[in-house]
Amino acid sequence: MKPLILVTNDDGIVAPGIRNLVEVAAKFGEVVVVAPDKPQSGQGHAITLNQPLRLRQVDVFEGIEAYECSGTPVDCVKLAKNVLLKNRNIDLCVSGINHGSNASINIIYSGTMSAAMEASLEGINSIGFSLLDFSFQADFTAAKHFAQILVRGVLERGMISCKLLNVNIPKGEIKDIKGIRVCKQGEGNWVEEFQEGSDPRGEKYYWLTGKFVIMDENPLADIRNLEEKYVTVVPSGHDLTIYPAIEELKHLEV
Amino acid sequence: MKPLILVTNDDGIVAPGIRNLVEVAAKFGEVVVVAPDKPQSGQGHAITLNQPLRLRQVDVFEGIEAYECSGTPVDCVKLAKNVLLKNRNIDLCVSGINHGSNASINIIYSGTMSAAMEASLEGINSIGFSLLDFSFQADFTAAKHFAQILVRGVLERGMISCKLLNVNIPKGEIKDIKGIRVCKQGEGNWVEEFQEGSDPRGEKYYWLTGKFVIMDENPLADIRNLEEKYVTVVPSGHDLTIYPAIEELKHLEV
Numbered sequence: 001m002k003p004l005i006l007v008t009n010d011d012g013i014v015a016p017g018i019r020n021l022v023e024v025a026a027k028f029g030e031v032v033v034v035a036p037d038k039p040q041s042g043q044g045h046a047i048t049l050n051q052p053l054r055l056r057q058v059d060v061f062e063g064i065e066a067y068e069c070s071g072t073p074v075d076c077v078k079l080a081k082n083v084l085l086k087n088r089n090i091d092l093c094v095s096g097i098n099h100g101s102n103a104s105i106n107i108i109y110s111g112t113m114s115a116a117m118e119a120s121l122e123g124i125n126s127i128g129f130s131l132l133d134f135s136f137q138a139d140f141t142a143a144k145h146f147a148q149i150l151v152r153g154v155l156e157r158g159m160i161s162c163k164l165l166n167v168n169i170p171k172g173e174i175k176d177i178k179g180i181r182v183c184k185q186g187e188g189n190w191v192e193e194f195q196e197g198s199d200p201r202g203e204k205y206y207w208l209t210g211k212f213v214i215m216d217e218n219p220l221a222d223i224r225n226l227e228e229k230y231v232t233v234v235p236s237g238h239d240l241t242i243y244p245a246i247e248e249l250k251h252l253e254v
Numbered sequence: 255m256k257p258l259i260l261v262t263n264d265d266g267i268v269a270p271g272i273r274n275l276v277e278v279a280a281k282f283g284e285v286v287v288v289a290p291d292k293p294q295s296g297q298g299h300a301i302t303l304n305q306p307l308r309l310r311q312v313d314v315f316e317g318i319e320a321y322e323c324s325g326t327p328v329d330c331v332k333l334a335k336n337v338l339l340k341n342r343n344i345d346l347c348v349s350g351i352n353h354g355s356n357a358s359i360n361i362i363y364s365g366t367m368s369a370a371m372e373a374s375l376e377g378i379n380s381i382g383f384s385l386l387d388f389s390f391q392a393d394f395t396a397a398k399h400f401a402q403i404l405v406r407g408v409l410e411r412g413m414i415s416c417k418l419l420n421v422n423i424p425k426g427e428i429k430d431i432k433g434i435r436v437c438k439q440g441e442g443n444w445v446e447e448f449q450e451g452s453d454p455r456g457e458k459y460y461w462l463t464g465k466f467v468i469m470d471e472n473p474l475a476d477i478r479n480l481e482e483k484y485v486t487v488v489p490s491g492h493d494l495t496i497y498p499a500i501e502e503l504k505h506l507e508v
Contacts, residue, residue, distance in 0.1 A: 044328070045298030045362045052451070052459035074298070074363075079460060082446040105375060108299045108492055109328075121359060121443060153506045162499035182503045184495045189375060192336040197306070205306035206333060220500070233506055235499030238362055241439045245416035245489030246474065249436045252407045252487055 003029035003091035003155055006080050006119065010040045010073045010098060010111025013060055017097035020140040021129060022061045024147045025094055028155055033066035034080040036073060036111075041100075043111035045118070046072045055079055073115035081122050092155060093119035096129035097143050103130075103168045103222040103232060104188035104214070113166055117238060120164035125154055128164075132226065133171040142177055143169045146231045149180065162235040168222060170229045181230040186221030188214045257283035257345035257409055260334050260373065264294045264327045264352060264365025267314055271351035274394040275383060276315045278401045279348055282409055287320035288334040290327060290365075295354075297365035299372070300326045309333055327369035335376050346409060347373035350383035351397050357384075357422045357476040357486060358442040358468070367420055371492060374418035379408055382418075386480065387425040396431055397423045400485045403434065416489040422476060424483050435484040440475030442468045 005025040009018040013035035025031045037056070054070040067084065069076045073095070081090065098112040107113045116128035127150060131143045146169055154165070166185070170177055191213055194206040214223045222232040259279040263272040267289035279285045291310070308324040321338065323330045327349070335344065352366040361367045370382035381404060385397045400423055408419070420439070424431055445467055448460040468477045476486040 039304070042301040042303045043298070044300040044368065046300040047296040047298070047363055047462065049296045049462060050293070052453070052461045053448075054457070054459060075462070078446050078462065079448065083448050083450075083460060105492060107494060108371070109301055114298065117362070149508060150506060157505060160499070160502050162496040162503075165503075166494075180506055180508050182500050182507060184497065184500065185493050187493075192332050194307075194333065194337050196337075199306070203308070205308060206337060207306045208301065208303060208329070208332065233503065234494075235496045235503055236494040237496045238359060238494065239439050239441075240361055240420075240488075240490040240492065240494070242416040242489045242491045243438065245413070246436050246438065248414050249416075249419075249487065249489055251411060252404060253434050253436060254403060 004088055005029045005031050006090050006093040007031055007033045008035050008073060008076045008095050008115045010036065010043060010115065012036050012039045013058065013068045016136065017099060019061065020144050021094055021097050021147065022064055024144050024151060026064065028151055031064050032085060033061060033064060034069055034076045034084065036076060037068035037070055040073055040111045042109050043072045044109050045074055045114040047074050048072060053079060073111040074118045077115050077118040090124045093124050093126040094151065097140060098130035099134050099138060101130060101132050101168055102128060102166055103226055104186040107166050107185060107236065117164055121238060125159055126164050127154060127167055129167045131169045142172060142174045145174050146180060162237060164236045166234040166236050168226055168232045170226055172229065176229060177231060178229050181225045181232055183222040183225050183232045183234050184218065184220045185234050186214065186223035187216035188212055188223055258342055259283045259285050260344050260347040261285055261287045262289050262327060262330045262349050262369045264290065264297060264369065266290050266293045267312065267322045270390065271353060273315065274398050275348055275351050275401065276318055278398050278405060280318065282405055283345065285318050286339060287315060287318060288323055288330045288338065290330060291322040291324055294327055294365045296363050297326045298363050299328055299368040301328050302326060307333060327365040328372045331369050331372040344378045347378050347380040348405065351394060352384035353388050353392060355384060355386050355422055356382060356420055357480055358440040361420050361439060361490065371418055375492060379413055380418050381408060381421055383421045385423045396426060396428045399428050400434060416491060418490045420488040420490050422480055422486045424480055426483065430483060431485060432483050435479045435486055437476040437479050437486045437488050438472065438474045439488050440468065440477035441470035442466055442477055
């Protein structure tokens with residue numbers, strides 16, 4: 001039987017990245033798409049608690065069952081798993097292809113990765129894909145090529161101690177990219193600036209901007225390998241505990 | 255010099271929990287509050303990219319400098335660190351006191367914890383507090399008592415290998431609570447149900463609900479200790495890498 005593959009993203013169902021990912025997924029199995037009806041970048045692991053969600057079947061990808069959802073990327077996965085595909089076994093969830101980097105600490109802010117993580121929490125093997133190119137005209141040829149290799153690898157071999165992969169693909173043609181490397185989440189940070197301005201009514205506003213700074217010399221760091229033009233794959237989980245600190249902080253116990 | 259303490263939350267600046275936390279913080283240092291102007295539960299690590307943010311000084315806590323922000327909890331911390339307190343050293347960030355549990359996997363969905371995590375990413379020692387009582391009339395006496403012990407402990411002793419604590423406080427009076435335990439993030443999961451209905455126009459909607467299921471027998475799991483009426487403290491970070499899987503997945507490299 002063909003595997004059932006759920007496709008989602010955070011840029012919205014009409015973004016170019018998800019069309020490319022649907023094309024990859026359709027080579028391997030039956031595809032169902034549930035994606036936000038508007039861009040949801042930077043939504044992190046947000047869920048919608050205070051209002052109802054809408055789900056609407058749409059005709060966006062020829063011959064593919066697809067739904068747009070009024071909620072966040074995580075909402076999309078929850079609705080797919082618990083409503084649309086309630087009695088079916090989802091073999092793989094793929095999210096993206098996002099524009100921009102989800103490497104390093106960006107995994108925390110990324111709606112793309114949060115959707116994939118939500119699926120992994122539900123026990124589904126999941127891969128989030130991101131291409132380091134913000135342009136609407138971005139060339140997805142290399143991203144599709146490597147996504148296909150990784151989807152095949154995970155479907156054929158499975159995963160043992162992890163259910164979630166954070167995949168980032170450098171900008172460039174296939175020939176420019178050196179290969180795929182399994183990495184760790186690199187240490188880096190955003191140095192934030194806020195653009196300050198006044199609106200037409202003279203009220204002050206602040207608009208988030210910033211610069212990413214790499215702070216990791218480890219050769220396994222995803223951000224280092226991306227700079228060297230490798231596709232990076234970081235096996236990821238959801239346990240944030242810093243285990244050595246449990247002993248260190250015993251003095252807080254009463 | 256008195257320590258500078260940033261207070262934030264995700265329930266909004268007029269929620270009862272933050273007033274209680276401001277009172278605790280004010281015992282130890284100079285307090286600045288920057289909190290959302292509306293409830294932001296379940297916002298995870300969402301940030302606002304596509305619109306400007308507003309910041310407005312408000313008179314909510316007597317004698318305390320306070321600002322409401324139009325953005326998410328993470329936006330509040332970014333604005334506090336990079337605009338309001340740009341040239342000052344923030345000694346501690348406390349977030350909460352949230353209503354409901356941030357234990358186990360809930361750390362991922364929690365705006366309270368995301369605000370605290372954002373501060374930790376900026377190098378600031380941070381504590382997120384949550385009281386396991388959803389009622390607006392919740393009694394914060396015990397929560398304040400234990401928050402005070404923990405704030406003092408962190409200010410006096412600092413932290414070594416971690417910058418973020420996830421603190422959950424059981425419902426009940428001080429005498430009902432057995433003490434404070436440093437724990438690991440417990441394994442658990444939401445079994446989701448969606449309430450389905452029709453709106454006044456006859457259009458179908460889905461509303462998220464669900465039941466939390468504990469799946470962790472480890473005596474160090476926060477959710478187990480909360481059930482036994484301990485305040486739980488989980489030293490937390492931001493590295494999601496599953497290190498053993500790096501070797502396991504080498505077959506994906508090309």
